[in-house]
Amino acid sequence: MTTLPTPAGSTAHTVPDGTNYAAQVVDAVKVYGAGATEVRALDGVSVGFPVGQFTAIMGPSGSGKSTLMHCAAGLDTLTSGSAFIADTELSALDDRRLTLLRRERVGFVFQAFNLLPTLTVAENISLPLDLAGQRADPDWLESLIDVVGLGGRLRHRPSELSGGQQQRVAVARALASRPDVVFADEPTGNLDSRSGEEVLGLLGRAVRTMARTVVMVTHDPVAAAHADEVIMLADGRLVDRMPNPTAERVLDRLKAFDRSTEAARAVAS
Template sequence: MLAAGLDTQAAVTATDVVKVYGSGPNAVRALKGVTISFPTGRFTAIMGPSGSGKSTLMHCLAGLDTVTSGSVRVGDTEITELSDKALTRLRRDRIGFVFQAFNLLPTLTAEQNILLPLDLAGRKVDRAWFDQVVRVLGIADRLGHRPSELSGGQQQRVACARALLPRPQVIFADEPTGNLDSASSAEVLHFLRMSVREMGQTIVMVTHDPVAASYADQVVFLADGQLVGHLPEPTPERVLDTLKSLGA
């Protein structure tokens, strides 16, 4: 099983996960028996060539897609056996998401967007935690602005705050800097890194960018639906060398 710090409790674990799209001669095996755990309080990047299965793996881990066979656990909860209602509740209460598209509601202010998941869940806001999150993310002076009044980097930081506020067990980030320039990308990655270091957050990020991956504690590599490598303490150069060896 690939993971750094196996003595650390796993936030998410996949065991022999297979994902097949379609059936018969046209079936596509996107994941071919993937087994991996993601340690609590660590930042893991998932990388691989186009079509390697990295986004499919993240979607299965997050309960956004069903597995064909195998097991996925979030903490001690086996999610492949949950009903749709229970799975929706788990994603709402225990999982955070940061996407390439910021997915902010344009008519709401930054603060309203950040609070939206808690409002929908009927949960009380911990104002001290809210204040800490927006301070760390550097958006305390932007809370009254709507998304159209914010830069791309600021919008993504709002999205990060929205993901952090419910204190999820794990945040899944799918190409979170894909729509940002290099300066804004560095800001967002710095804050994701800080959320792990200072807030104990667990982050699993899919990225194609070696620089983005270098912010993680470890990188795992997929190719043709299988795990093919693990790189602790990554640097952009080491990530790039590994990707080249995989033909990415």
């Protein structure tokens, strides 16, 4: 795998406590628009996603959770602050290098439309490797396919699969190039609870048995409960972190959080 150049003096991937971060943002600010219509989607967020951990990002609509994910994953650029994938600072990369970084070191699972309709299941899974012109490690692919449980459907087209199956293929695709980190954006948003459960189980297994790192944006407390840690955003700021979450605790926290923001807004107005 190509090693991307590390900007000189970058030490951000390890903080004093010695934790290794697969992805990290420091003082991240993202501003959309200007003047009266200016929106600060991220307002000075610093957060790291430790290697081998399943992190969920939560927060109400407009809290900046998707923006955080996009910036951390190199799909979008920060207005100020810096974002890292492992020890690579993203702002130093041009479009081509960013693209290469995404394809080699980052995996993606989106809410919908994760698969190319013209490619088969097998081709979709190996797409990032094919784009890189690399031969997939067959053992690795086979084990992936075993894990997602779609061995019998490798030659099917996405349109012949159910929504849950499609998302499982997307997870396999995201893991195919053994990325440093997999970003999942509401991966269960379009699924019924049973299919959602399967996809979340899959992401959990990727972390626990395959030693991958997963960052997931979700608004569903049940989904968030699959994560090792939940971080909460509101109005573009990091407002809370909750290790070892359960659905109830997350829900309670969100409710309290809603009340407090309402109170804050009431005070402000």
